[in-house]
Every structure is written in C-alpha cells, then in structure tokens.
Amino acid sequence: MVKSGLDAPKDIAVLSARKLPHGGMPYKFESTMSTAWISSPANRRAFLNHFGPEVIVKDHLYHLIVENIPISFDPLSAVALSTIERKAALL
Numbered sequence: 001m002v003k004s005g006l007d008a009p010k011d012i013a014v015l016s017a018r019k020l021p022h023g024g025m026p027y028k029f030e031s032t033m034s035t036a037w038i039s040s041p042a043n044r045r046a047f048l049n050h051f052g053p054e055v056i057v058k059d060h061l062y063h064l065i066v067e068n069i070p071i072s073f074d075p076l077s078a079v080a081l082s083t084i085e086r087k088a089a090l091l
Contacts, residue, residue: 009033016028
C-alpha cells in the first residue's frame with residue numbers, strides 16, 4: 001500500500017479474522033488509528049485490492065444508551081460535549 005502513496009500506520013495489525021457461515025469475514029484491528037486509516041476511501045480501496053474485486057467492506061453502527069446523556073446528543077457538537085462535561089463535572 002505504500003507504493004500507491006497511501007502509507008499505512010507502521011504498527012497496523014489485524015487481531016482476528018474469522019469466516020462467518022454466510023461467507024463474510026470480519027476483521028478486528030488492534031487500534032482506532034488502524035480503523036480510522038481503513039475508513040478513508042482511498043486507503044480502503046488499496047486494502048481491498050489485495051483481496052479481489054468481489055470483496056467489500058461493511059461498516060457497523062452500534063446504537064447505545066448512556067445514563068444521563070440525552071437521546072438527541074450529537075457527539076460532534078462542541079456545545080453538546082461541553083454541556084455534558086460540565087454537568088458530569090468532567091472539567
């Protein structure tokens with residue numbers, strides 16, 4: 001992947017991979033830096049080129065409920081984050 005100009009993190013590693021009954025194969029990366037790297041469309045294409053044209057990546061979204069956090073909470077909002085931090089005495 002370096003030859004395509006898309007330098008992978010030096011310590012990128014797959015912790016596990018297992019074949020599912022329907023033929024899928026989930027990979028678990030060792031760090032959020034590695035998953036952030038593979039989330040880039042150009043990096044994802046370079047990674048998938050090593051496996052063949054029929055391979056795709058499916059992202060997973062996990063819904064969760066956290067005590068004392070509003071359901072409408074937007075983690076990308078600086079105002080919402082500071083409000084939660086202030087109310088939880090995290091600052």
